[in-house]
Amino acid sequence: MLGWSEGGQRRGDVSLTYHRLNIPSTTRLVRVKGHLVSDMANPLRGEVIRLYKNLLYLGREYPQGSAYFRERLKSAFMKNKDVTDPEKIKKLVARGDFVIKELEALYFLRKYRAMKKRYYEPEK
Amino acid sequence: MSGRVLVGVKRVIDYAVKIRVKPDNSGIVTDGVKHSMNPFCEIAIEEAVKLKEKKLIKEVVAVSCGPQQSQETIRTALAMGADRGIHVEVTGKDYEALGPLQVSKIMAALAKKEDAQLIILGKQAIDDDCNQTGQMTAALLDWPQGTFASEVALEGDKVKVVREIDGGLETIKINTPAVVTADLRLNTPRYATLPNIMKAKKKKIANMKPADLGVDLTSRLEVLRVDEPPQRQAGVKVETVEDLVGKLKEAGTI
Numbered sequence A: 001m002l003g004w005s006e007g008g009q010r011r012g013d014v015s016l017t018y019h020r021l022n023i024p025s026t027t028r029l030v031r032v033k034g035h036l037v038s039d040m041a042n043p044l045r046g047e048v049i050r051l052y053k054n055l056l057y058l059g060r061e062y063p064q065g066s067a068y069f070r071e072r073l074k075s076a077f078m079k080n081k082d083v084t085d086p087e088k089i090k091k092l093v094a095r096g097d098f099v100i101k102e103l104e105a106l107y108f109l110r111k112y113r114a115m116k117k118r119y120y121e122p123e124k
Numbered sequence B: 001m002s003g004r005v006l007v008g009v010k011r012v013i014d015y016a017v018k019i020r021v022k023p024d025n026s027g028i029v030t031d032g033v034k035h036s037m038n039p040f041c042e043i044a045i046e047e048a049v050k051l052k053e054k055k056l057i058k059e060v061v062a063v064s065c066g067p068q069q070s071q072e073t074i075r076t077a078l079a080m081g082a083d084r085g086i087h088v089e090v091t092g093k094d095y096e097a098l099g100p101l102q103v104s105k106i107m108a109a110l111a112k113k114e115d116a117q118l119i120i121l122g123k124q125a126i127d128d129d130c131n132q133t134g135q136m137t138a139a140l141l142d143w144p145q146g147t148f149a150s151e152v153a154l155e156g157d158k159v160k161v162v163r164e165i166d167g168g169l170e171t172i173k174i175n176t177p178a179v180v181t182a183d184l185r186l187n188t189p190r191y192a193t194l195p196n197i198m199k200a201k202k203k204k205i206a207n208m209k210p211a212d213l214g215v216d217l218t219s220r221l222e223v224l225r226v227d228e229p230p231q232r233q234a235g236v237k238v239e240t241v242e243d244l245v246g247k248l249k250e251a252g253t254i
Helices: A011-021 A046-060 A066-080 A086-118 B039-053 B068-078 B094-097 B100-114 B134-139 B193-202 B241-251
Strands: A028-031 A035-039 B004-008 B011-014 B034-036 B060-064 B084-090 B116-124 B147-153 B158-165 B167-175 B178-183 B207-210
Touching: A046 A066, A046 A086, A046 B193, B004 B039, B004 B100, B011 B068, B034 B039, B034 B068, B039 B060, B039 B068, B039 B116, B039 B147, B039 B178, B060 B068, B060 B100, B060 B147, B068 B084, B068 B100, B068 B207, B084 B100, B100 B134, B116 B134, B134 B147, B134 B178, B147 B167, B158 B178, B158 B207
Parallel strands: B004 B060, B004 B116, B060 B084, B084 B207, B116 B178, B147 B178
Antiparallel strands: A028 A035, B011 B034, B147 B158, B158 B167
16 A cells, blocks of 8 residues: 555645655545555455445345355455456456346346246246 | 325235244244235335336335334335335234225325325235235225236326236226236336445335324234145155056046
8 A cells, every 4th residue: 555644644634645745636545544545556445345245235135045145255255355456356346246136136036936926827 | 296106015024934824823923034025015116116217206105004123114115216205103913903904094094195196006915915905095095096007107197007817918097196006017126235225224214103194993804713725745656657547547637
């Protein structure tokens, strides 16, 4: 991570940080554990965490059980934890979004087929 | 026209759960059992939200009658796109006796109070399978009804409804305000994802009691007994085709 500032800086000193670290003022700075840090290294961190939470939420309804799903979800994310290339991360996140769509389709089809079987005459 | 649509959503035992009858045959086990929104109610909400997205109506109000947990069902409806919710609190013995008659009285009172243009309900609930609430609500309000809808189209101050009936499909045109009940093929309900649930937390759910609406909840029905359906007879295995033919002849089927 580039651009660690001295700890415990006041909020008003953000502009000084840009100057001191000699980084363009367009770089986003975020506060991590009291330090101002450049977000350039992992701007996708938020997206990855969001993806994980969304998948975890969807996994509650998984046919083989939410514990089963959670195990596999965790190991799938852990397998890629050292990936740093933003392009690769974006591709993996896109794959995660695709899995979300597949799960939604799975849940819909299961429900639709169950309702059709219970409430409608089989088509001749 | 107010452009407001009321959608009733019911909290039922999840469709995938295996139902168990209580040992004393007084009812079914509900404690600790997974509940979710009735699948036909999901279709009703989806239709209302679709109408709003097409800018044909202005506001979708999700209504649920039941105990505190009914609010979760309303939250799901809000996550699917409803604008606000109304929770009509019914608990204890009143909740056990709550059926289509009581709910339709509540829906009728709310429709007048909220000046609703349209009421969309699921055609039936998967727990009691009554298929009555929509019809009763329309009768109480003296509104036309389009039930078992597989297609709904708003045309000015009228609604065109394609209904699934035994013989096939029937297309009717009814005046608004009206009651429509949703059938399976009406639409594909969207999934209430986590981001949508988070966004829906800002939406309001109003709380009220049936007494506030002047509704009497007395039931005219009494549940005497609940039993499991008869067990399926075990199948018989046969060795040869001749055996099969013999058995079928015995059973009188050929």
